[in-house]
Amino acid sequence: MDNYTATQLLQSLQAGHEGIRHLDNCIQNGELNISDLAILDDLSDLLSVVENSTATVSTPNRVKEINANIMFYINELKENATHDNVELFLYDFRFHFSSLYRILEFEVAYIAEDLVSKRDYPRFYPEIGVVDHDDISARGANSLCKVSIVLLAYNNLDYTRDCVESILMNTNNVDYELILVDNGSTDGTKEYFDSIPGAKVIHLKYNIHLVKGFNMGLMAAEGKYSAAVCNDFIFTPNWLENLIICIESDDQIGFASPGATSISNLQQISIPFISKEDFQEKAKEYNVSDPSKWEERVVLLPNVLCCPTALLNRIGYYDTRFFRGEFLDDDISFRIRRAGYKLIYCGDTVTHHYGSLTTVTDHQTNSLEEGRETFKERYGLDAWMDARMSSTYLDIEANLLSGVNSILGIDVKCGATLLQIKNRIWSIHGNKPKLSVCTTERKYDVDVSSIAEQVFPLDSLSQLPEVMKKSIDLVYIEKPLDCYSDNLETIFNSLSHTMNANGKLVFTVNNIISIESLYEMLNSSNSVHNRKIYIRDMVCAQARINGFELYSIVNYAPQRNPESDQMVENIAQFLGNGRENEVNYLKSLLNSTYEIYQMSYIGNESI
Template identity: 65%
Template sequence: MNNSTATQILEALNVGNEGIRYLDDCIQRGELSLSDLGILNNMLDLLSALENTTLDVSAPNRVNEIIANIRYYIERLEISVNDNVNSFIYDFRFHLCSLFRILEFEFAYLVENYINKADYPYLYPDVGNVDHDWIASQGEEANLKVSVVLVGYNNLDYTRDCVESILANTDDVEYELILVDNGSTDGTKEYFDSISGAKVIYLKYNLHVTKGFNIGLMAAEGKYSAAVCNDFIFTPKWLWNLIECIESDSKIGYVSPASNSISNMQQIPIPFISKEDFQEKARKHNVSDPTKWEERVVLLPNVLCCPTALLDRVGYYDTRFFRGEFVDDDISFKIRRAGYKLIYCADTVTHHYGSLTTAADHLTNSLEEGRQTFFEKYKLDAWEEARMQSFYLDIEPELLSGVYSILGLDSKCGATLLQLKNRIWSERHVKSELLTLTSNDKYKEDLLTISDKVSIFNDFSNLKQQIDKTIDMIFIEEPLDSYNIELSDLFNYLAEALNKEGKLIFTISNGISIEALYSMLNNANSIHNKKIYVTDLVCKEANESGFELISIKDYAIPRSSESIAIINKLSHSLSSGAQDEINYLNTLLSCSYRLFQMKLKST
């Protein structure tokens, strides 16, 4: 691959795009002639040329499967043009046009390192600013309120449950149902065809989850699109509640509900004995409640509910996520960086059977592959830097009172900090002002999406001057032992930046956790010279600066099965009669951090 080849590919795709737009104009004017269909033959020649191009790229792609689907629909168009005009128009609009756009995105990704993206803004949605006014105006011109897009690949029994739950529980919102059969072989297409009024998109050859969703979303004509997988069951008022939330604030660009089985702290466990029992319990739960709306850095799309024009502008799901893993994190980043909020709607619960859509890919190394793809795109680790830590649940309720402003210090992309703000909103009905300081410039872009003010942090001594005010709470996510400053000075500077009875939350590392031991053993050139803070010393220095201790709690980060096995092996190496010692060693090795919660003493 070289610059010349990359340019030739994109220029060839542009010729194909012009041909499709010409046919579309002819159809819109009702002036399509048989001679115009010669463009389809030209398209076949173009596809052959693209297939024969030597890409010389290692990135996984589905070029061949996309082209095979396009060829299938060109053949159908040539047959139906004389027999069924409506079928011709439908296949042209919702199959051929969308498939060609998917092909454009696929090639654009493969050649992106060899061209100037600014020369091809249509192919690179990350180029340029997002016009919020344009997106709003497109929504006002939409044909209906919501397009519900369901993607199914086999698993017909689950798909039927999903579709029936949508039909039974969505009569309170104007919507169209778009059903994408992603190359199923079990009768899914025939079932979809039997659903009255549904818009059925059929892929002859499986394009997998990312492109399967994209072709359905490209067919959407609603103001909003709500993309769902076939392994969910939907519940009373599910869509009504989501639309209630997204229309409450023009800055909201993506909402998603809870589920009984999901990660990212979007789970609401509801015990049930039957589908009917679950539906009845969900009916009682699904009452719109803004105090249960949480702004997030990353959302998992139990439902990807967004303005349709916004999805179009950001380029839908990113085709580079070959198996679909971490495409959820990516769409969250794209929408948030486009200037919109992500809201988790905990007032609405759905049922999730569990990853049927991507089950086959889970048999591969898809998680690590997707995680690496995300890192290559953003230079961020989606798990380590953009997901929240569960310890926010352990913050003592008394610390949440009277918190109208929060300073987050070195809180990475801000996920845990934002969840702390959410908890104050949920429990105290206060929307705290959020300020952030970061010592790493790479986090600034994402912190700007959630904070009222973001500054680069380099010195505790001028902390109060940097924030230009005193505040009610300081949350430091980076462990205190990572800073090169004396504890006595540190607590004095923090106290100066806080209001009367201000709160302080921070962590210190456990120097003999399994992670710390790994670090020492694996880096032979370094000496373990991090500060080691004894709890009593931390509390003493904080007390002398005016802080009183509220709570100390230990917590562990998620760890690998290898780490767990080592912990178990070390602890069980003790004699069987020393159970207290075994428990103590287990605690020492498993504890990653110690969480301190303090507040300034009343004077």
């Protein structure tokens, strides 16, 4: 596809949209005539042009499946108009045909994005412009109900039935509508959905997969909030009420999600149970709204995507470029947060997750790496390396976090671990410290600015005293000290000028004989050659000179693959020469990627 073709396609889709608006206006005014339906024939011709123009593009897309669904509903609309089935015509026009067309617009816009000026087509590129929070609030005030629960299912009827029944059983205390999206199932899901009284049911003739299937349901939402859920979850007493309590506690919250029995991103809540009934009873006891269990996050997994409906509409729902759905959660987290909203994990609410039924077929492909690469292309960041929490924060002593009202994060990437330190202080000590960030890596500026009150760019740590005076209770440095060009004397002297009396300092140093370091040396990695080598005594001595007192040192060992584990065993056995104590010591060193230093600042009269 070339620039001219891309431009023509977007202009043609815009003209098609104007035709759909004309039909909609005629419907609203009660003036729709059979002659107006000629627009549907024109749209059929347009679909053919779109499909032919995108047939050979290398960009993964589902234009063919989307068009097949649109054509099915064009024929349904004609049939209903001919037989004067007004109610069915109106339903299909609004919740099937119009939404499918919008999904097609997003799909083609993604294919064409490098060939056009996005600012010329703001309808197709929701990232253009600033999100108006007042407008989002105003739109929510005129909603049909409090929440639209959107459930997507593709086959797996037994799980779907359990999910729906758990929603019906446990959501009586919230004014909601239930939107059920059948993504082209062949196992009786369609008939089951049609049997649910009062549900708004959307049937897709052909499977358009997770991203677009969810968007079909979200586009049909008429509640102030939307709560999107997968069919492999079981919901529990007060699940939705607790989420709404959270999201309405602060108008800056744009996304809330609960915990689950099986999930990553530290959103797992372990509750032993022996049956579904037993789980519901235990969940009822657990699900008591408790703000001390709310955690602000950089990335939130959508066990439930609970967001203002108008916000999802404004940002364009789930991003169609995530072809199989992997890293979709990271992307929507980024877009909501960058739009000026907070993400809150509601650790006071548990659900049950069977595990990835919705995406199981895609997991059989290379979907994880594909999605990870898509995210990198979109943001210039690695979702796993740059936006996930480091387990090191779990090892910070709780007593070290007492009395902390201000935190300075230095080179904290997107700030996920820094936020979690703040969350721990809130949970343990009941206060929310002020966050500031200094960064020597500018690619993180946008994201740390979304969570911190102040962000200061630095070229080196020697500039710290210029931007931060003595006002910080806790300094957390995520980047290992041996990776800085500044020497230890400069680093600790600079840090001492930012610390309050009795302030705390947490930082890491690479363990030079960890298995990762040995691999890097064997591969002649530049990251090793450019890194300093610091031993404990050297670090502690320089810290003391500048007024810091050692609190503790913790070795941090991440989870490894079996090959690395076996290599650790082999090296330890060889060097230890069969002596048990020496072997265990060597294994601990080889396993420890970082040494985590926790210090207190006691001051230095010479400063």
